[in-house]
Amino acid sequence: MAPDRIGRIEEGRATLSDVARAAGVSVATASKALNKRIHVKEETRKRVEAAALSLDFTPNFFAKALNSARTNTIGMVTSDLDNRFVLPILLGAEDAFGAGSLSVLLADARDDAMRERLHIETLLTRKIDGLLVVGRTTNPRPPVSIAADVPVVYVYAPSTDTADASFTPDNVLAGRLAARRLLEAGRRSIALVNGESSYAAAQDRARGVTQELREWGIALTGGESLFGQWGERWGRDCARLVASAHPDLDAIVAGSDHIARGVLDSLERLGRRVPDDIAVVGFDNWDILAAESEPPLTSIDMNLEHLGRAAAQALVEAIDGRPRTGLHQEVVRLVVRESA
Structure with a gap:
C-alpha cells in the first residue's frame, strides 16, 4: 500500500476534497463525476472514479441526498x-x-x-x-x-x-406556407414586404418564401425581399410603391400582421380589392390585428x-x-x- 494512502487512512476517512485533489479537478467537478451528472467528460469521470477507488473514498450518503434533492x-x-x-x-x-x-x-x-x-x-x-x-x-x-x-x-x-x-x-416553414397558400390560389406575381433585415425571423421568412417560389419556377416581384420597419407605416408606403410599379401584382406576403395592416390600407386607397385583385398573407396571427382587419387577414400562427x-x-x-x-x-x- 502506498505511504500517502496509509497516512490518509490513519488520519481518517478520505473526503471529496481529497478525491478532487488527487484527480486534479475541482470539488464541484468531482461531485458531478461521482454522481453521474451531465456535462462531465468521460475521461474526467474515469480519472475521478480512479482517484476515489485508490483512496477508499466512501460517499457521505446523507450529504449526497441533500445535494441531489429537488426543490x-x-x-x-x-x-x-x-x-x-x-x-x-x-x-x-x-x-x-x-x-x-x-x-x-x-x-x-x-x-x-x-x-x-x-x-x-x-x-x-x-x-x-x-x-x-x-x-x-x-x-x-x-x-x-x-x-x-x-x-x-x-x-x-x-x-x-x-x-x-x-x-x-420554424420561420423558414412559415415563409413557405405563406407563399404556398398564394401559389395554390393561382397567384403568380408575388411581392414580399418584409420587416427589419437585422432580425433572423425576417431573413428566415424571406428564405422560405423564395424557396417555395423557386420550386414553382417563379421569382419574387421586384426581384428581392423588401426589408423595412416592423410597422403599419412601412406596410403602407412599400405597398403603394410596389403596387404602382407592378400593375400585374396579384399577391403580397407581409413580414408581420402589423405590416399587413398597412398593406391593406394602401391597397384600399389605390382601389385594389383584397383578395380579388391582390391577396395578402401576414405572419404571427395576432388576433387583435388579424381577425379585426378589413378583410380579416390570413396569417401564419407561430404556435x-x-x-x-x-x-x-x-x-x-x-x-x-x-x-x-x-x-x-x-x-x-x-x-x-x-x-x-
Whole structure:
C-alpha cells in the first residue's frame, strides 16, 4: 500500500476534497463525476472514479441526498415581459410544468445582460432544478453562464452553443406556407414586404418564401425581399410603391400582421380589392390585428404556446437526466381568413 494512502487512512476517512485533489479537478467537478451528472467528460469521470477507488473514498450518503434533492422549482428568465410574443410562450411552459407540481419563479431582465445575470444568480440561490431562458426575438444569443449543474433550455431566441437545447419557431416553414397558400390560389406575381433585415425571423421568412417560389419556377416581384420597419407605416408606403410599379401584382406576403395592416390600407386607397385583385398573407396571427382587419387577414400562427410547452418538456427531461441538445424548430400553421 502506498505511504500517502496509509497516512490518509490513519488520519481518517478520505473526503471529496481529497478525491478532487488527487484527480486534479475541482470539488464541484468531482461531485458531478461521482454522481453521474451531465456535462462531465468521460475521461474526467474515469480519472475521478480512479482517484476515489485508490483512496477508499466512501460517499457521505446523507450529504449526497441533500445535494441531489429537488426543490420542484423552475426558474424562468425573459428578456422582455411586455413583448406580445413572450406571454403565450410562458403560458405554454407553465401548462407543461403542470398545475401545482412545479413552482415557477419568473424574472424579467428587460433586455439587459447585467440584469439577466443578477436574476439568474438570485434564482440559483433559490435552488432551482432547471432554468428556461426566453428571448424577445429569434436572433441567436450567447449562452448564459452558470457554474452550478443546473439544466438550461432556451426558447424563442436560440443559444449560439449547439450543445445547448434551443426551441424556436420554424420561420423558414412559415415563409413557405405563406407563399404556398398564394401559389395554390393561382397567384403568380408575388411581392414580399418584409420587416427589419437585422432580425433572423425576417431573413428566415424571406428564405422560405423564395424557396417555395423557386420550386414553382417563379421569382419574387421586384426581384428581392423588401426589408423595412416592423410597422403599419412601412406596410403602407412599400405597398403603394410596389403596387404602382407592378400593375400585374396579384399577391403580397407581409413580414408581420402589423405590416399587413398597412398593406391593406394602401391597397384600399389605390382601389385594389383584397383578395380579388391582390391577396395578402401576414405572419404571427395576432388576433387583435388579424381577425379585426378589413378583410380579416390570413396569417401564419407561430404556435407559441406549443413552443413553450415543448421547451418546458425538454427542461423537465433534462432535470430527469435525459438532456437534449441542438436547435429544435417547432411547427407553425396557416390560419386562413378572407384576405387570401
